[in-house]
Amino acid sequence: MPTEPLRCAGALIVDDGVELAPHRFTGLVAPAVERAFVAGMFAGHDGGGAELSxxxxxxxxxxxxVEFRTRLAVPGGTVDRAGFAAVNRYRDxxxxxxxxxxxxxxxxIARQPDxxxxxxxxxxDFLAELYQVHAEVTEELxxxxxxxxxxLVEAYGRVLAYAVLLAGEPEAEPGPAFAAMAPPYEPDGIPSGVLLLNRLGTLxxxxxxxxxxxxxxxxxxATSVGELPDGPERRAIELETDRRAAGPYSTLTADERLGVLADLAALPG
Incomplete structure (x- = not known):
């Protein structure tokens, strides 16, 4: 791993000459985010969540x-039709x-007139107990x-806040799944493990x-992309995904982006 990263024109330049711009960082960090999040959710299921359910x-x-916990736990929190459909876009x-x-x-769950x-x-009540389960299992995990x-809590707090800010810009493209989940419910006294789990999940x-x-x-x-084989077309879609998802990570400095990768990689799970 490079020891002397340099910031250049908004991108991350490492000492082996490889540039790690935000859009490239986004592609690298996505599987690390997925691994940490899935580990926390599985720990919650096995550590009391299944019994609670x-x-x-x-x-x-x-x-x-469970899926919409970051919004439905909010007092009066609502998930609209578009958000529900977007989160479930790959399901029948x-x-x-x-x-x-x-x-x-x-x-x-209650359905509103709209x-x-x-x-x-x-x-x-269920969600309050679920948050407690997640507090206990992430502390252990x-x-x-x-x-x-x-x-990571601090870094992803800034990334998430910037993502919410960007989503509110007039020229922003609609992001209905993110809008359904963000910002996550973070009551006073919530443990760091739950903050991290839910911030990663929301992102x-x-x-x-x-x-x-x-x-x-x-x-x-949603159906045809799932059937798309590995190859240039799939790779092009992944690269475009990285480009579109990169904005919030620009709020991190070059050193912070490397630190996030290292910290996520080192988390057990």
Whole structure:
């Protein structure tokens, strides 16, 4: 790993002559974000989340609450039709609606007159307990890495805030999945592990929107892009995804981008 990175014209230049601009960094950091996030969510499932879900009716009652937890845990938080559809863009719409209807019947989610979704009182209680489960499991999963977790929480706090700011610009392209999830619910006293887990999770939807915009521009649908074989066309879509997803990471300095990669790589899970 280079020891003397230099900042040049807004890009990261490392001492072996390889440039790591924000759009290239975005492509490198995406799998690291995915690994850390998935590790935290699996730990939550195995460390009490599955048992918690069963107490409230099982996955058929809680599935979308878990998925949309960063917004539905917010007092009065709502996910609109567009956001729900965008988050589920790779799933069969009819299947999703049947699953949603079951969770509404379980009294966990309420549908508003305009089609928006909110958590019921019972749903809010479930989410409060879920946040506690995630607090316990991330503390155990990332034990001994407090400084690393704190650095990542701070860095991703700035990245996320900038992503929200960029999404509000008049010339911004629609990002309905990210809009449905951001900003994540962060009540006072929330532990660093939960902050990191939810900030990473929310940023995943920023990239998901970028990916959808890239394959749409290339003439694909959610179905056809999933069937696209490895090759130049898929690679071009991935590169365009990196370009569209890069904006929020420009708020980090060159050294901070390298530090984020190193810290994510070193997290257990």
């Amino acid at each position: 069963q107490r409230y009716g099982g996955p058929t009652a809680t599935g979308f609450l 719409p009819a299947t999703c609606q049947r699953a949603l209807d079951k969770q509404i019947a379980h009294g966990m 089609g928006g979704l909110t958590a019921t009182e019972r749903g809010v 990332w034990a001994g890495h407090d400084d690393r977790v704190h650095r 995943r939807y920023h990239r998901a929107d970028a990916h959808a915009a890239a394959w749409t521009a290339a003439g694909h649908t």
